[in-house]
Amino acid sequence: MKKLAIASALLSALAVTGTAHAYQAEVGASAGYIDPDNGGSGSEFGVNGTYYFNPVQTRNAPLAEAAFLDRASNVSVHANFADRGDVDDNTYGIGAEYYVPNSDFYLSGDVSRNNTEVRDFLGNKHDFDTTYYSAEVGYLPAPGFLVAAGVKGYDNDKDDGADPTLRAKYVTTLSNGKDINLEAGASFGDLDEFNLAADYFIDKTFSVGADYYNNDLTDRSEVGINARKFFNQQVSLEGRVGFGEAGSNDYNSFGLAAKYRF
16 A cells, blocks of 8 residues: 555656756747837847746746746846937846745846937937836735736936836636736836736647837837737747827837747
8 A cells, every 4th residue: 555655646747747848047038129100110139038936837837927936036138229210218127026935025136327418419428317217026826816006217418207016917718728818017106107918828839919008208109019928938029019199299119039948
């Protein structure tokens, strides 16, 4: 009887191991293009990387949400370079997420530096540097459900400010066995922005989604549609098309992103 119990335990462990895959880092690159109706189109390129303190177990989760569902603490870096005619816009940043062990609490923070270089009609260059920061405290009242509140702000030579934020994220399985991801966030005060996003997983490797963003301060809003496909456990490709309005000008944005896990 003991031998049978041991054998059953070993087989169960092997079955779990056979269906679970782990990774501890993810790196990616992205490229985008903006096409405004009034001219002045531009392109951008970005790179990013995330390191997880412990291996992320994908188990039977949607691959795109494995780290969130596994409550995987991490640090990340990102850099974006944009060229929009007479404006060069570059940003570098670092962030972290920490899921407090043996509890349902969550902490996050991000700091980034943006350098914008504008050329006037005489060809003279003008530099503007701005530091952005954010911090959150969150709680997970149920598996796959996060509610977080915090602050986000900016500081430069001309001005500074900070506004409270609130967001929620929920990943769950529907009655038909398909998974969905729902997200909502808002900033209050001078910034006055909010965003919504939803993803539907056709299977664990492929999702389609839509998102919406609005910012009253910059008088900008955008609706986007996207899709992401994992070709295997390590490699994924994502595409997005956006339809936006900035002031009285309409624009379209197009983006591609590839990521690799190891």
